Amino acid sequence: MTSKIGSTVLGHPRIGPHRELKRALESYWAGRSGEADLREVARRLREDTWRGLAEAGLDSVPGNTFSYYDHVLDTAVTFGAVPRRYAELGLGALDTYFAMARGTEAVPPLEMTKWFDTNYHYLVPEIGPDTRFSLTDRTAVEQFLQARELGVETRPVLVGPLTFLLLSKPSEEGFDPLDKLAELTDAYEQLLGELHRAGARWVQLDEPALAADRTPQELEALRNTYRRLGDLAERPAILTACYFGDPGDALGVLAAAPIEGVALDLVTDPSTADRVAATPGLRDKSLVAGVIDGRNIWRADLDRCMTAAATLLGSAGEVSIGTSCSLLHVPYDVEAETNLDPQVKPWLSFAAQKVREVVTLGRALREGREVVETELIEARAAVADRVRAERVRDNRVRARLDSLRPQDSRRTHYAKRREAQQKSLRLPPLPTTTIGSFPQTTDVRKARAALRAGRIDAATYRQRMRDEVERVIALQEDIGLDVLVHGEPERNDMVQYFAEQLDGFAATDNGWVQSYGSRCVRPPILFGDVRRPDPMTFEWAAHAQRLTDKPVKGMLTGPVTMLAWSFVRDDQPQADTARQVALAIRDEVRDLEAAGIRVVQVDEPALRELLPLRAEQRPAYLEWAVESFRLATSGIAEATQIHTHLCYSEFGDVIDAIVALDADVTSIEAARSRMEVLADLNEVGFDRGVGPGVYDIHSPRVPDEEEMEELLRAALKAVPADRLWVNPDCGLKTRDYPQVEPALRNMTDAAHRTRP
Numbered sequence: 102m103t104s105k106i107g108s109t110v111l112g113h114p115r116i117g118p119h120r121e122l123k124r125a126l127e128s129y130w131a132g133r134s135g136e137a138d139l140r141e142v143a144r145r146l147r148e149d150t151w152r153g154l155a156e157a158g159l160d161s162v163p164g165n166t167f168s169y170y171d172h173v174l175d176t177a178v179t180f181g182a183v184p185r186r187y188a189e190l191g192l193g194a195l196d197t198y199f200a201m202a203r204g205t206e207a208v209p210p211l212e213m214t215k216w217f218d219t220n221y222h223y224l225v226p227e228i229g230p231d232t233r234f235s236l237t238d239r240t241a242v243e244q245f246l247q248a249r250e251l252g253v254e255t256r257p258v259l260v261g262p263l264t265f266l267l268l269s270k271p272s273e274e275g276f277d278p279l280d281k282l283a284e285l286t287d288a289y290e291q292l293l294g295e296l297h298r299a300g301a302r303w304v305q306l307d308e309p310a311l312a313a314d315r316t317p318q319e320l321e322a323l324r325n326t327y328r329r330l331g332d333l334a335e336r337p338a339i340l341t342a343c344y345f346g347d348p349g350d351a352l353g354v355l356a357a358a359p360i361e362g363v364a365l366d367l368v369t370d371p372s373t374a375d376r377v378a379a380t381p382g383l384r385d386k387s388l389v390a391g392v393i394d395g396r397n398i399w400r401a402d403l404d405r406c407m408t409a410a411a412t413l414l415g416s417a418g419e420v421s422i423g424t425s426c427s428l429l430h431v432p433y434d435v436e437a438e439t440n441l442d443p444q445v446k447p448w449l450s451f452a453a454q455k456v457r458e459v460v461t462l463g464r465a466l467r468e469g470r471e472v473v474e475t476e477l478i479e480a481r482a483a484v485a486d487r488v489r490a491e492r493v494r495d496n497r498v499r500a501r502l503d504s505l506r507p508q509d510s511r512r513t514h515y516a517k518r519r520e521a522q523q524k525s526l527r528l529p530p531l532p533t534t535t536i537g538s539f540p541q542t543t544d545v546r547k548a549r550a551a552l553r554a555g556r557i558d559a560a561t562y563r564q565r566m567r568d569e570v571e572r573v574i575a576l577q578e579d580i581g582l583d584v585l586v587h588g589e590p591e592r593n594d595m596v597q598y599f600a601e602q603l604d605g606f607a608a609t610d611n612g613w614v615q616s617y618g619s620r621c622v623r624p625p626i627l628f629g630d631v632r633r634p635d636p637m638t639f640e641w642a643a644h645a646q647r648l649t650d651k652p653v654k655g656m657l658t659g660p661v662t663m664l665a666w667s668f669v670r671d672d673q674p675q676a677d678t679a680r681q682v683a684l685a686i687r688d689e690v691r692d693l694e695a696a697g698i699r700v701v702q703v704d705e706p707a708l709r710e711l712l713p714l715r716a717e718q719r720p721a722y723l724e725w726a727v728e729s730f731r732l733a734t735s736g737i738a739e740a741t742q743i744h745t746h747l748c749y750s751e752f753g754d755v756i757d758a759i760v761a762l763d764a765d766v767t768s769i770e771a772a773r774s775r776m777e778v779l780a781d782l783n784e785v786g787f788d789r790g791v792g793p794g795v796y797d798i799h800s801p802r803v804p805d806e807e808e809m810e811e812l813l814r815a816a817l818k819a820v821p822a823d824r825l826w827v828n829p830d831c832g833l834k835t836r837d838y839p840q841v842e843p844a845l846r847n848m849t850d851a852a853h854r855t856r857p
């Protein structure tokens with residue numbers, strides 16, 4: 102008989118409570134430590150996680166949640182999908198894995214892209230006719246056995262076969278990775294067999310791709326795959342996890358499949374719960390009710406969660422309590438925060454607190470609410486305090502929003518702006534610029550760490566950053582760039598930096614969340630009405646502008662990106678929150694203009710990221726996303742040139758929205774896709790300045806001027822010279838000067854050679 106799941110979480114952070122894995126990885130990559138050291142750090146992190154989750158009282162502990170870099174890459178390696186160019190390097194297993202993740206001198210890495218609508222990035226597997234799927238890496242089995250030796254029985258978690266192939270890209274044109282589903286399913290069968298023989302009672306197959314629109318053929322593929330896996334004679338019980346949204350018609354397919362369990366996200370779309378009762382096939386299955394939000398940080402209303410879970414009793418064979426998705430997207434522990442606002446802190450729940458919430462609800466469901474009365478009372482009080490808190494509402498902000506008129510988010514006609522800007526800026530054709538950040542050197546980061554630790558005072562820190570701005574301006578002048586930037590040395594992060602200065606946001610000291618590989622972010626917490634008490638950036642931009650006669654571009658982060666990369670309040674529509682952020686940015690744009698800054702860039706790299714997974718929800722999102730950008734960038738002189746910057750995604754789905762932003766110049770990631778985005782923009786009649794990136798900043802490689810010239814000539818076929826800008830794909834903060842300086846010199850030379 103199938104064992105019960107009880108209470109569980111679908112996955113867990115893995116970077117380490119103090120980013121131990123980040124440090125171990127970076128030390129290994131820099132050659133400062135060996136493979137054994139790295140493996141030892143990883144082993145300890147895994148063991149601490151298993152023990153911690155078991156001791157917290159979870160009935161079912163997820164396993165195989167650790168990754169040295171990315172779980173999609175792990176899945177590719179598990180099933181032998183290692184493209185030949187990496188296998189041929191002749192490296193050991195771990196270094197081949199890192200070559201796929203980061204590239205080497207000889208080969209670029211796999212492409213990296215966003216994991217659904219989150220700020221986590223996965224590596225895109227390449228699948229082609231030559232891919233031979235087979236079980237080539239047994240880490241999942243080994244880790245199951247290691248956990249068992251510690252006395253913890255885990256439920257190994259794997260990316261499901263359908264999601265894996267849907268997230269992959271064909272290694273050659275015209276090939277559909279789904280054609281390999283049957284062969285991949287053979288390999289999953291083998292792994293399930295080995296896990297069974299090792300003693301695993303449950304396995305979790307993650308199928309978040311089911312939260313997006315799926316074709317009938319894809320649903321048929323789902324049906325066939327899960328029928329095959331389910332019909333395996335010797336295997337663990339299968340829990341298929343659907344998260345990031347409602348699984349739609351896929352729910353019926355899974356309910357009819359011969360598997361034992363389904364985990365549902367009941368947070369993203371609470372109406373998913375209503376469909377459970379209407380899906381009779383679930384009555385003999387284990388249902389993990391994902392009532393605790395796995396990707397936001399608000400303390401749960403446990404009474405409401407209990408009621409939601411209890412209404413499902415009877416609609417499924419067994420109802421368990423779970424998180425809506427993996428906890429990968431939240432920080433480890435609120436208790437690690439010593440400087441958080443004392444009123445806000447009890448409103449929050451990070452991974453450790455969410456595990457406790459799940460355990461509490463699991464007990465309440467099993468043994469009755471009385472046994473967890475104290476926990477319920479505490480949660481009730483915290484939730485009520487947040488609802489009542491006066492500081493969450495700022496009537497000045499609300500009054501200002503109420504008084505806005507439609508013309509407040511409109512600029513004058515582009516043709517007039519263009520003329521005024523040409524007169525003011527006098528730029529050559531194919532003007533050169535960068536996206537904003539210059540390398541965040543060790544000295545810059547050390548200065549910030551010293552300021553935080555009180556080893557230097559604010560005035561010393563400020564002077565060091567001003568000196569850095571001077572260096573960056575001098576370098577750009579020397580290289581001959583046309584529109585300069587101050588380099589953003591004073592920013593810890595392009596979202597957190599602003600959040601730290603805005604009312605309504607709280608920042609964490611240790612709330613790290615993995616963004617990709619060893620890179621992390623600390624998403625700020627947007628808890629209340631947003632207001633800008635003081636100017637935020639103009640001191641830096643004005644300082645930079647005083648150092649040069651060339652125009653300096655002011656650099657701000659747009660409202661959509663501020664929301665996308667923060668933990669956002671869930672007590673009002675996102676559109677309202679975005680408008681509040683937009684007003685704060687609008688004030689900053691005006692201050693920059695008043696300080697003599699003639700070009701302002703408002704970055705919206707997350708515009709595509711927040712696009713709903715289901716097409717029917719997209720127009721409403723795009724409307725508020727565009728409107729908030731326009732609110733932030735209107736109300737200024739015609740001569741002030743607004744730039745925006747987009748990166749980290751494919752733009753096909755948001756191309757109309759890019760036009761609707763009404764920016765004067767748009768810089769956009771394009772180097773790796775060889776300018777394809779320009780044709781898409783032409784198709785919708787885009788007639789503004791555009792800077793398709795000619796330098797892929799994701800790789801340490803220095804592009805030579807010939808290849809950038811070739812890209813520019815390709816761009817000129819789609820865009821006339823008087824609209825084409827020359828810039829890298831994105832900011833340079835993750836690169837080092839020895840790469841950046843020659844690359845920018847080559848880029849500038851390429852622009853000069855290409856100019857008519």
Ligand SMILES: CN1c2c(nc(N)[nH]c2=O)NC[C@@H]1CNc1ccc(C(=O)N[C@@H](CCC(=O)N[C@@H](CCC(=O)N[C@@H](CCC(=O)O)C(=O)O)C(=O)O)C(=O)O)cc1
Binds near residue numbers: 541594619620
């Ligand atoms: C553009 N991207 C961003 C996303 N999300 C964001 N919120 N911000 C982004 O920029 N999403 C999409 C992409 C993802 N890309 C990246 C790229 C780079 C990073 C990254 O480099 N992260 C850094 C941490 C950045 C930061 O917060 N720095 C702080 C703290 C630095 C620090 O760790 N200091 C040490 C001491 C340092 C020393 O002594 O040398 C410490 O505190 O222990 C700062 O500069 O002050 C990373 O290292 O992971 C993320 C996403």
Ligand SMILES: N[C@@H](CCS)C(=O)O
Binds near residue numbers: 538539706833
């Ligand atoms: N201005 C930012 C944009 C990154 S998406 C930077 O240059 O880093």
Ligand SMILES: [Zn+2]
Binds near residue numbers: 832
């Ligand atoms: Zn970017």
